[in-house]
Amino acid sequence: MENMETLLFLLLTMLLMVRNCADGTYRGALAEQVGEVVGQVVEQHLSDCHLVLVDTTTQSPLMRSGLGVTVLEAWWVFFQSQPARDFLLERLWGDATLTCCALLIHLDNKISSNILTFKFLEWCELWRHPQTVVVAVGGTAGMEAVLLDQNLRNTVYALYLTLQNLTLHSLDSRQGPLHNTRLGRGGTTKEGKDAHVRVYGRCLYCNKGDAQVQLLHRGNLTSGLHGFNLFPDQMDNFWGHTFRAVTLRYMPFINYEQDGAEPGTPRTPLDSLNIRMLDIIASHFNFTYEIREPWDRNWGTPAGGGNWTGIVGTLQHEQADFSLDLTVTASRSLVVDYSRVYSNDPIVIITLKPAPLPRNLALTRPFEGEVWMSVIVCTLALGIILWLQQKVWSWAASGRSVRLIPAFLNSWAMLLMEPVETIPTNTTGQVLVGWWLLSCVIITTAYRSSLIAHLSVQSKYPPINTFQDLLNLDGWSWGSTDLQGTFFLYFNESSDPDLQAILRGIEIYEMDKGLERVMQGGFSFIHIQSYVTTEMARLYTDKFGNTPLYIGIMKYLAFGGNAWGFRKGAPFTRQISMMKERLIEAGLLNLWQDDVLKTYLKHSREERGREDPLLFTGMRVSSIQFSPECNRQRPRIHGVE
Missing domain, CATH: 1.10.287 (Helix Hairpins)
Structure with a gap:
């Protein structure tokens, strides 16, 4: 627990007070016992946290436990204006002077109160805070329903404390919507000397990759919880969980079999930089993965109403867990989390190499x-x-x-x-x-x-290096592939008059057709450097590295670089990102990228070499079939054959 970095938004969530008898009142000794159990957890693990109690009754026994808490009534939130809700949400998730925050939610066994509390958890977007610790106190009957609730789907640490041989019930008085309190603590009394406490935990992936409830500790109340690790590290093994990765082909970073399958169907990964990284990470953390394309085969652009298309939209709506490559932008960061940037892939201009002067x-x-x-x-x-x-x-x-x-x-x-x-x-x-x-x-x-x-030394025409060079040429044209993702955002969101002029004159081609158009002269192709240079090497570079194409020296950086994107609140983001950083710092990425490119080009040349004999054979067969037609005697016309 001490090893958890960054802001630890702790949620002593759902202190569910389940009444086991019908008298409808807390007795003082039982209330003190409930506070005693939670107090031990707070003292041992959460002593530096800002505590907030969300209650439906304002008479939680935790208020008698000696814990300094801020009390927030769940029902009161839904009757406030939006500015008041925003203020409460800010108070809810932390105090800048403390290292963590704890949210205590008290439920009873009333259906209306339980629904209200879970509705509150949905409103405060608990799923966005995966490092939040959830602690619940209640009866055994409600244990699995609480720990496996949808609002806790991303929560890494969740506990459920159940006290047996106790009668728990609530009081009805009110103390106002939001106030601070610190009350004295009582000890365990004779009335609860035979009470037992059981501590259950929520393990995210222990059930063959799915969430599972586990019994962490069982003992009597007098012995307490001292010396027990209630928050074991469970994020070093994902137990064969299958993650959903969404991506698009982008050599040399991403490659998979293009078998014409519909978007959304699993694809077979091929050797590429990100696949090598992902295989190492999957082996280390014991998980598997599936690669799919987004339904619209787009990287991600705003679609209106706060929604996004493509890969970004897939992550935004939690239809995938992460993406293997996504350009970092400020607008995307509102709906997607990122790992460390591992590549800066600029926009470049491709033309024919400058010709000699007359x-x-x-x-x-x-x-x-x-x-x-x-x-x-x-x-x-x-x-x-x-x-x-x-x-x-x-x-x-x-x-x-x-x-x-x-x-x-x-x-x-x-x-x-x-x-x-x-x-x-x-x-x-x-x-x-x-x-x-x-x-x-x-x-x-x-x-x-x-x-x-x-x-x-033969002089040559000046090369085309910048967009301004393109605009200064008379009778020159330029093009690109269909503008998508950050390529689209780079031109459409820019106020630079040169970029706007380039956008107005751009022609749309497929990659191979665009490079073929460049070879005809009088045309430039604009694209992302890594992808276009890979295709240049495959189509227009010989085995000695000679190519007739020229890459402009001006590199236009599009936004913040390339990283892996994760859906908001993903509990595994930190672990995968740290492992990825270790690969980057080890210097393996440059080595792998060069090796992937060499292997890809070698395979492409071998494929082209196998196609050439087939083409030659086809030409020979057609010429043999055509020969009789050529040799057939034609009639004489005016004495001339």
Whole structure:
């Protein structure tokens, strides 16, 4: 009991006071004995807990046991407004200053009171708190009905204390709907010296995987319950219980036989990462499992009214126990519990590898367009400046002038490193030509070195890495498979204008058809990385790892990553999650994932290798059958065969 972590919502539930005689009143000694038994349980196991007594009479003998309790009348809850109910529910499930909470519910043998109390348990959603401890006190006749009640279906620890040779009955006075009390404790009196106490426990999976009531202790009241372990650990063995797993095929994480069966029918699991993990966990905890697809073959999207479709909806309505792979989102967390995230699978863009640039433009490729424009402008400007400078000098010195066309040609000749026949004789012109020659040396040297580099390594078109790159291309299209699950939520719930533009232009293809469309060019395929790369490796990668497809370097993370999903209140979530964490921390997942992928690809290539000879044989048979038709003599027409 001390080893239970996190908030231990304890429920000293259903102190069922079953009256065995008709006088209708508690006698003081018997009330003290009831409080004494429960007090021993609280002292030994629940001493640090916040105690709440839910009663239909407000005269529970527990109020005389010396326990500090908050009393809540069950009938009063159903006559309150919603804000008042929310406040009571907050008070019910815990005190932040204490490590745990205990809910005490007192029932008598009146049918109306019992129905009211069980209705209260349903209202407070006891099934959402699997680590809650349930302790009941009552007659032997009601023991199994209490411990096997549907409201306790997820409760790990449940006790039932029955006192024999006692007459139990209730008082009728009222003390108000919600108040605190701490009363003195009395001892065991002579009237109860021969009373015996039996402690029954609820074991979730001991009956070949089903719930079972077990006798934990039997003794007299004077000896008490000291030294007995009333809360044995029962979650290390599920006794062959069959868990229901809901999932969809998602290589390399999940794989099973696709035999065309209807959704909801069991599937035969195949080697994959999650199946390997599940087999190890099942062997450790001694349970079996069945894998099924959701009825609509969807991962899970909101369906309105707080309901979900697909895997999430299946878990929400408790039609399955857990899912092997589910992306973590804030909205899903309201209806599904998660284990630790074990994989982040981003959205990527698949295109053809960038093609080489045209060879006929190799001479212009060393410089960008802006550089070429600058060189041309500077060359033209130099010719004009040189012509004007010589014109002014010839007018001032009465010398020979230079015409405009030769000035332009001389500037181009110097750029092309060609000899110039006429050089200015004046100092100003020589300085101008000298600076231009130096500039031409720098430009031509840079051009030649860049040209050699471009001719040595073939340049390619820029790759498509982002959604913005897709939108910037004219005449380009893109697509994906049918948008489901978080893939659908990622695009539909985003306010990013780029994502909205991508969504408006997306085309829907099957995976193999989409990749085939990529191979035709002018098209990109958007999908989850792990799944699409597996199909790429299977369909378009040779044995040396060469593929014509390109994966964009930009990875778009969709929400919080992949984890296992569990139905709310599942009592086994903590045990399976901890075992799964041990596998993650041991570093086995990466090793297994690589091995699963290699095995899958090898098997796929072998299947394709067996199909090729059959295809060749079929072609040969058809050609043999067609040969007589080809060799049959045709009639001559105008002397020509």
